[in-house]
Amino acid sequence: MTVIVRDLRPQDPADVEAFTHARHLALPHVLWAPAGVIHRTIHTHPDARYRSLVAEEEGEVIGTAQVGLAHDSPEPGRGYLNIYVRPDRTRRGAGALLVRIAEEHLAAHGATRLYSWVLDEPQNRTFAERHGYRAGRSAHFLRLDLTNGTLPPLRTPPPGVELRTAADFADDPRPFFELDAETAGDEPSDVGTEFTDYDAWIEENWKHPLLDHALTTIALVDGRPAAFSVAHTDGAGRYATAMTGTARAFRGRGLAKLAKNASLHRARAAGCTESLTGNDAGNEPMLAINKWFGYEICATEVRHVRELT
Incomplete structure (x- = not known):
């Protein structure tokens, strides 16, 4: 059977559903x-040269890739390709074909160093190494x-501290953007991030269809986020925590704990049954x-890098 690679068709609900299903099975x-995939x-951002790719065999989506340039990094030439093949459809050549198409796309747009997250399983690491990628940092x-879990009890914010939601910033999200930009720059990563484009942040983050404005929680100190x-x-x-920061x-004042605990309690009251997150190792x-909240590590991935010559 022949495997082909093509771009995702975001206007085709069935294609998007197949992409989402394949990703869920693999990760x-x-x-x-x-809605998030679309x-x-x-x-x-257009400067990311972003593409969502699918590997298709006999009309069935068996693999996916998200490919782009780290346009918000101060270091030029950084690209990423995250490849996932359905675990029940491996060894058909889909992964290798996705890697080739992704690398060609990134190289054509000036990428010189490529990063890829790889699940920490022997077959996946061997695949990455065979394609010239070397292992680096890991994340859980x-x-x-x-x-069924037990959350830490809610506590009253200390004097001068109040908890608000993202919905409270609907008229002017810029203070939230500035806080996000500062903390994102300090997040452990191989590739630095600089949020300087407010309009792009609004489109990509504030207007993200999965962002829950009622559950996203901000701790203010004397009125400042x-x-x-x-x-x-x-x-x-x-429910998933997309970012937590101070x-x-x-x-050192426990403000991130305070904000996240309030969000988790409201999420449970709203009917959420599980919470997902990820952290650099x-x-x-x-x-x-997260251990204090009761989270348990369920898998690990390893960042791999390849230099293009």
Whole structure:
């Protein structure tokens, strides 16, 4: 049987559903929903040269790739390709073909160093190494059972601190953007990030269809946004923390815990049954916070890198 690779058709609901299903089978520890797949495909910044690819065999989507340039990095020439093949459809050549098409696309747009997340399983790491990628940092996927787990009790914010939601910033999200930009720059990563384009952030993040404005929680200190926890939900009981952070001047005061705990309690009350998140393996403070909440590591992935010559 012949495997072909093509671009996702975001206007075709069946194609988007097939992409989402294949991703969920390969990576169930991440919140996948058709609306999110469409949004990223259509609204990622043009400078990212972003593409969603599918590998198709006899009309069935068996593999997927998300490919682009790290346009918001201060280092030029950084690209990424994240390849996932359905676990029941491996060894058909889909992964190798997706890698080739993705690399050709990125090289044509000036990428000189490529990064790829690879599940920490022998066959996946061997595949990456065979294609010239070397292993680097690792990260964990974590899961919290909101139905049967026990959350830490809610506590009253200390004097001068109040908890608000993203919905409270509907008229002017810029303070939220500035907090997100500062914390994103400090997040452990191989590729630096600089959020400088407010309009792009609005399109890609604030207007993301999975962003739950009622559950996303911001801790304000004397009226200034100081810490936050971003919540994504799929409307079917799954909740994911997309980002949690604290501004540098306010770290060490437990504000991120305060914001995230409030969000999780409201999520459970709203009917969410599980919470997903991910942390860099070296991000010990955030891993400790999530352990305190009751999250358990359910899988690990390894960042691989390849230099293009």
